[in-house]
Amino acid sequence: MVDDVDRKLIRILKENSRLSYVEIGKKIFLSPSSVRERIKKLEDTGVIKAYTLNINENLLGNSLEVFIMLKIFSGKFKTVISEISSYAEVKEAYRITGQHNVHMRVALKDQLHLQQFIDKLVTFGEPTTHLILSKVGNS
Amino acid sequence: MVDDVDRKLIRILKENSRLSYVEIGKKIFLSPSSVRERIKKLEDTGVIKAYTLNINENLLGNSLEVFIMLKIFSGKFKTVISEISSYAEVKEAYRITGQHNVHMRVALKDQLHLQQFIDKLVTFGEPTTHLILSKVGNS
DNA sequence: TTTGAAACCGAAAAATT
DNA sequence: AATTTTTCGGTTTCAAA
Numbered sequence: 643m644v645d646d647v648d649r650k651l652i653r654i655l656k657e658n659s660r661l662s663y664v665e666i667g668k669k670i671f672l673s674p675s676s677v678r679e680r681i682k683k684l685e686d687t688g689v690i691k692a693y694t695l696n697i698n699e700n701l702l703g704n705s706l707e708v709f710i711m712l713k714i715f716s717g718k719f720k721t722v723i724s725e726i727s728s729y730a731e732v733k734e735a736y737r738i739t740g741q742h743n744v745h746m747r748v749a750l751k752d753q754l755h756l757q758q759f760i761d762k763l764v765t766f767g768e769p770t771t772h773l774i775l776s777k778v779g780n781s
Numbered sequence: 782m783v784d785d786v787d788r789k790l791i792r793i794l795k796e797n798s799r800l801s802y803v804e805i806g807k808k809i810f811l812s813p814s815s816v817r818e819r820i821k822k823l824e825d826t827g828v829i830k831a832y833t834l835n836i837n838e839n840l841l842g843n844s845l846e847v848f849i850m851l852k853i854f855s856g857k858f859k860t861v862i863s864e865i866s867s868y869a870e871v872k873e874a875y876r877i878t879g880q881h882n883v884h885m886r887v888a889l890k891d892q893l894h895l896q897q898f899i900d901k902l903v904t905f906g907e908p909t910t911h912l913i914l915s916k917v918g919n920s
Numbered sequence: 921t922t923t924g925a926a927a928c929c930g931a932a933a934a935a936t937t
Numbered sequence: 938a939a940t941t942t943t944t945c946g947g948t949t950t951c952a953a954a
Contacts, residue, residue, distance in 0.1 A: 644841060652836060659798050659832040662936060662942090678937075689840045692919075693798040696830040697791060702783060709877060709884060727918025737914040738848060745848060745911070772884070775876040779866025780831075801941060815928050817942075 644689060647672070651680055652690070657780075659693040699733075704749040706756055707774040711742035714767040719743065722766045731759055742770065783828060786811070790819055791829070796919075798832040838872075843888040845895055846913040850881035853906035858882065861905045870898055881909065 650670050654661065663674040663681075670677075684690045699707055714722050719737075723744060727735050735746040744767075750756045756771075763769045789809050793800065802813040802820075809816075823829045838846055853861050858876075862883060866874045874885040883906075889895045895910075902908045 649841075652834065652841075656834045656836075657831070659834050664936060674937075687840065688837050690834060691837050692796075692835040694833055694835055695791065695795045695798050696833055697795075698827050698830050701826065701828045702788075702791075709875075723917050732918070735917045736848075737917060739912040739914065742911075744917070745913075772881075773878040774884075775878065778862050778874045778876055778883070779871070803941065812929050813941075814930080814943085814945095818927075 644684075648680060648684060648689075651677065651684065655681070655690070655693075699749040702749075704751055706750040706752065708748050708750065708756065709772045709774060710746050710748055710760075710763065711738075711770045712744045712746070712763060712767045713741060713770075714743045726763075726766065729759075729762075731755075743767070747774070783823075787819060787823060787828075790816070790823065794820070794829070794832075838888040841888075843890055845889040845891065847887050847889065847895065848911045848913060849885050849887055849899075849902065850877075850909045851883045851885070851902060851906045852880060852909075853882045865902075865905065868898075868901075870894075882906070886913070 647670065651666065654666055654669055663677045666672075666681075667674045667677045672680075681690070712726070723735070723737070726732060726744065726746065731748045731750055733747045733749055735744055737743060738745045748759065750759060760769055760771065786809065790805065793805055793808055802816045805811075805820075806813045806816045811819075820829070851865070862874070862876070865871060865883065865885065870887045870889055872886045872888055874883055876882060877884045887898065889898060899908055899910065
């Protein structure tokens with residue numbers, strides 16, 4: 643279904659998803675049209691979910707990046723989760739198992755902004771916060 | 782420095798980083814050449830760090846996705862971190878504050894694979910594992 | 921008033937789809 | 938064959954000199 647060439651394509655696109663089919667083809671000695679067909683199939687079958695972007699949040703004025711895990715109060719996940727993931731500060735969010743229900747990566751201007759953000763979260767559950775020091779590797 | 786138009790460009794590229802300059806320009810009523818100039822500047826100044834990819838790990842044969850936080854044994858972060866981020870299973874890794882030193886998102890074939898992976902990690906530190914149930918929103 | 925920098929546009933050649 | 942990318946010259950704006 644997904645063979646070795648597909649995995650190479652995925653690896654290449656993970657490094658740079660804006661490469662042209664020609665450039666991708668050169669890297670694996672495959673014609674542009676073959677590259678295109680394979681990538682289209684990966685998109686259509688849902689293997690590739692989205693093409694996206696990594697941002698330097700500091701340069702956008704967000705000097706703090708944190709993980710926040712939230713232990714949501716009784717029951718109503720659905721509303722809390724959709725509310726939370728609508729916040730501009732929340733860059734990613736996952737439902738997880740364990741002590742907490744939600745794990746999110748959040749970008750914030752400064753300490754005051756963090757405090758205000760946590761004040762909002764405490765109406766939904768108990769948050770636990772970890773500062774992000776750096777991203778490691780390009781795994 | 783980064784104005785409102787730039788923020789729109791970033792929002793658009795975050796949704797789909799493979800859009801053409803023409804398509805991006807239509808969305809914000811800007812010529813393709815201007816779109817290109819602005820995006821190039823965002824790349825050159827480092828605001829845009831990378832164009833990348835979201836993958837459905839299940840369809841690649843990885844039925845488990847987990848967060849693992851690691852409390853690394855004495856001192857030598859550097860080697861441990863570079864070792865860890867070289868593993869194919871590790872999709873992202875961050876240095877963080879708190880009880881643990883590293884936070885990573887890991888994709889694995891099955892429970893046995895997870896067990897073997899944890900067995901490797903315990904030589905470096907104390908791991909704590911949380912299953913990922915689902916990704917929420919498209920934040 | 922002039923100068924220079926920054927942003928935008930349109931047209932044409934080169935490259936990609 | 939059609940579309941997109943790339944390059945480049947020209948225009949406008951704005952603020953500093």
